[in-house]
Amino acid sequence: MEFHHVSVLPEETIEALAIVPDGIYVDCTLGGAGHAGRIAARLSPAGRLVGIDQDETAIAAAQERLAAAHCRISLVRDNFRHLPAILVAEGVHAADGVLFDLGVSSPQIDTAARGFSYMQDAPLDMRMDQRAARSAYTVVNTYTAERLTEIFYGYGEERWAKRIAAFIVEARREHPIETTGALVGIIDRAVPKEVRARGGHPAKRVFQAIRIEVNEELTILADALTAAAEVLRPGGRLAVITFHSLEDRIVKQTMRQLARGCICPPEMPVCTCGHTPLLHLIGKARAADAAECAANTRARSAKLRVAERI
Template identity: 50%
Template sequence: MSAFNHITVLKRQAVDYLNVQPTGLYVDCTLGGGGHTGELLHRLGSTGKVVAFDQDRTAITFNEEQYQREITAGKLALVQDNFRNLQKRLEILGITTVDGVLYDLGVSSPQFDDVTRGFSYRNDAPLDMRMNQEQQLTARTVVNEWSYADLVRIFFRYGEEKYAKSIARHIERAREEAPIESTGQLVELIKQAIPAKARRTGGHPAKRTFQAIRIAVNDELGALEESLTQALSLLVPGGRVSVITFQSLEDRLVKRMFRERAMVPNLPAGLPVIPKEDQPDYRLVVRKPVTPPVDEVTVNRRAHSAKLRVIERIK
């Protein structure tokens, strides 16, 4: 089996909150190293089933080997696709309702650790950042071909980078001389664009810009909103969705979508009880996000920003 070193964050908690039924059907939208999928399979009986999605061929191949027995037994189906196509791909499998859906968002450790993928600002590599290596759009295209205005927009929106204009201007000037080909070149441009004093605080100076480009290349927020909308509609009453996020943009999107669906409509003041027809279809299982315990953060530095939110369909 090929190496796929990845420590699954909040593995037990995310599955615990799904309230797994032994005969249920569950979807892991972010297969990765298969940690959550394995935890789900462990809790299912002989008739329970997991469908796991990943757009990365490396993850699919690894888990085809890791879970060969479960796949052969019909307990696990692997789907290589973006989870924005959740409903369509499940319908192909004859599935129209599910008991639970799990998302573990962000880039998996092997994607970061494989320097050839271009996700990391700590290693020099070709500008790529594709989670699905079969898609056309790469980080090189974004950096070299997107307009100054578009670069500023994504750096602000997806990276919350306050030096977005300066970084975009440095990129624009550099690419007029020659194309920007590598992550190392991009990191140097970002460093030049940020004042020296600002570079000394807040982590690596390229972190926010690289996050922004990665989100743009993979349309991560658009895909998440589409997929979550489908997941919520697929749930049976009592079914739940668990979502682990690693950055504020994703967490805010999940928080907003969950709250909207669990919200009681505006009703006249003084009603003793909420009429049955006005009760929401969903409820928040946790009011505040669940975060990893200290011992997990100590072992896995990528766990420090993780937040788990859970919602349940009640009718």
């Protein structure tokens, strides 16, 4: 299957990065190279783009789509949690811009065999990096009811988390839960009929929660954003696109923390910490306009936050 992914907020993101033709830019979530292609098109032969993605399908697609780029290109199959080590290995000591386009990509959802979608029956997988040991199967079949409840509520904000977890544990006593279809059936039985009738697929939040747990999407985010800010040269930009409130909250809080000056307790009469801000926040979060949302439903929940290295 072709890796076809429509990037959200494409022009807004390029504008936010304030691209310098001879600069160095890092796309930490390469995907189908939609944003990366736009960055590369604005770079001179002296410019450089480093693209990172843990999905080998994305890397292959990006290699093809960036083949005609005039700038220097480096593509790395890895998780952005390792950003400092990746940049050291690539000889990048300072960057002019770093981009994160978070969440799951359209091709990952649309490829049934990857197990991301609750709309298609497939093996329980959900690994963005196929080399990873932990999959959705592992989570669903080995986690305790208490841990499943925590994940469903914490990562999916699912109000029926405890009941769904109990139904899963009961079902797997008979035999392992091996497919997305089987899991959807269990969730459907666990969620009361009157709740299901009010709209929205009953498995949506649970699948989101499992995916986040499998790929550790939230636990690695704050450290990765901090590492990205630290590698920026003065005037360099950090741009982050989020798709749900949990990751957006982390991005917002991390950027605010990196933009703080004094971190002394409020009762201290004089600053003694000597802490200086690393970033300057650029405007408020930006959302996709009506035209983009109509053309790409995934854009409806997207938010773009931008900051500049001081």
